[in-house]
Amino acid sequence: MTVSTAIARLNAADQDFARHLDHLLSWESVSDDAVNQRVLDIIKAVRERGDAALVEFTQRFDGVDAKSIDDLILGRERLELALTRITAPQREALEKAAKRVRVYHERQKQDSWQYTEADGTVLGQKVTPLDRAGLYVPGGKASYPSSVLMNAIPAKVAGVTEVVMVVPTPRGELNELVLAAACIAGVDRVFTVGGAQAVAALAYGTESVPKVDKIVGPGNIYVATAKRHVFGQVGIDMIAGPSEILVVCDGQTDPDWIAMDLFSQAEHDEDAQAILVSPDAEFLDRVAASIDKLLPTMERAEIIEKSINGRGALIQVRDMQQAIEVANRIAPEHLELSVADPQAWLGQIRHAGAIFMGRHTSEALGDYCAGPNHVLPTSGTARYSSPLGVYDFQKRSSIIFCSEQGASDLGQTASVLARGESLTAHARSAEYRILTEKGN
Template identity: 70%
Template sequence: MLTIQRLTTRSPQFQSELDRLLAFESGQDAAIERTVEDILIHVRHDGDAAVLEYTKRFDRLDVDTMAQLELPIASLHTALDKLPQIQRDALEAAAARVRAYHEHQVMQSWTYTEADGTVLGQQVTALDRVGLYVPGGKAAYPSSVLMNAIPAKVAGVDELIMVVPTPDGVQNELVLAAAAVAGVTRVFTIGGAQAVAALAYGTATIPQVDKIVGPGNAYVAAAKRRVFGTVGIDMVAGPSEILVICDGKTNPDWIAMDLFSQAEHDELAQSILLCPDAAFIDAVTASIHKLLPEMPRREVIEASLGDRGILIEVRDLDEAIAIANHIAPEHLELSVDQPEVWAARIKHAGAIFMGRTTCEALGDYCAGPNHVLPTSRTARFSSPLGVYDFQKRTSLIQVSEQGARTLGKIAATLAYGEGLQAHARSAEYRIITD
């Protein structure tokens, strides 16, 4: 029978027990790292030939040329046209909401002019080309296509190169339809570390990108870590997380299912409930046992909740907020009265879901904000994926003659202090005298 770890903040050992349960080591497997290193080197040296070799080995696709692994853009629109109308409507509605939200994030260039005529500012430009990794096989997430591709298009990225493995040639029509809706430029049916390498280094067929985004397995994550610096990456995400703060007034079945919604992702996912009402925690526990047998992914949920799930009795909601800020969860549900009041006190969370009717699942698909969020407590210093991840900022500096007199003296003084005479002389040359 499933047993979920239950804690109370009144225990002297609470903090140490909590930190033990929160601890997650990605456990970068040495064998995976060696394999990925070999793949990256091979693709960097041999390009298309290496990609073809790995695609044959891992995806069982035996083709002669890379051209056979590129899908015509027309096939994406064909997939969209073939969708049942209810699926197409849902996909397009979700895309429209994601696009509308992210349009608010677009950064604009700006300048200002100082009294002496010196102009300073910031010029905002989009990345030229972005690579989007989309899982294939059993893990097919059209929602991730929308969440990764649409912000890039809103930012003004010209080319969006999607890679998606198709083991045994099996294509996911919903993923292809999502690519059509999101405006993907090119699609290659490749995956794994070899796809990351191709995007990072470029081959004769696949152009080098500026940034790689999108989720993947341990090999993909290891490859992204290794190519960072050659290209940008979005993040290396850990297992999914949800933290629910509830005052005990929500239907316990709702809370149980919200905990399931992340637990069903992965055995390593973490679901946590904070509540000041011990009787309500009992009710949620009863709901978990009642609802679990009907879940198709019961075994995954059971493993996740049994190993990493936590039910925490807190003294009050103030204490719950403090604990939530310590945990810095990927997803935070505030299932309480006046959630906006409590939300203002949250400093660290990937996304905050406010109110009893706002379940995390809505954010995964169609609310509008991005579902690519920081995990493993990285919300303490990082943010959701957004348009700003696909734009760059360049400083603008135009110093007037009068400004050169003032700034030249300041710069020269500091440069001499650092022992950099050429810097100082360069600034002094611009000190124009009457």
């Protein structure tokens, strides 16, 4: 197999740099009309025929010889069996990663709070976990047990009563690592269905699949399209684009390390994006040489090659200050600050899903076991959104308790504003509670 790279080289000093960068970053998560209509048809069928539709679609799309919905349900005992079937090192790694993810997310828990004003009025916020969350997990060979941990554990830490997992099993292929991860993470129920039909089942419920409050987890274009359509009926985490990494380097890190860090995202799929920014032109040349040297050694070399050639880039900047400016403009999913003193630059980073500090902190550690969540905003959405966390599985209710005097004082303000909006009933409702001079 012959592979070669022609990674784009950009220079921030060039007059048309902004245009070239925008073109490089452009990616649109759109479904064509055929995919969109197919998803709508699947959702309609699941809503109308429930379990029967799930069985039919699983037979058709996954090649599973299921006679009834019972053939698509895995009990807790099957998850526990998976723990015994994986190797001891695999179980140890899953348990260590799960513990670290749990400890990190425990710090995100929010408590309810209240405060009392001088007149006795009480204001506050009640934090309540969702009743039920749905976790979509890709199945077959493209299976990610780490995603099970990252999605299920925050839900459990938040206090979600029931976590329901759906995972396709193409041709009946069960991934023991995924099932073991589900067991360790505390998943309550598993259905071996996938695609748009699984999303529809979670969103609307069937005779066997319970309706959930929120659906999280990655999937293909059919899954993403289905999540778009059911949003509003249920909550969703995000519509994720291809994986991304941006490395900002001062030129002093081993170029082989940087090349492999870029590969770590490029190997996900052809649309993944890997970018290096540095003020050192010679270092960019050395990384380019490392890319060419190491690429033929990679198992997923063809995918990496297409990703690097299609969406990758080596960007030369004036200095580290400009490197940070470029990073903020890109707003990457993963940002590596591979520099001597990352802490000195951290305060200037405004847009990034996750920030990896220093030369020894590879993005791969965050994917598996560092602790923070690896479900991150992509395609520039780090400008306004955050990693998946405990807060995504909690909702907040406002608390208002007015004392007699408080209702009177606030009623006068509310009356003025309500009449200004010509909402007379609002005004009179508030005015009824305004105290007269006699106190009645």
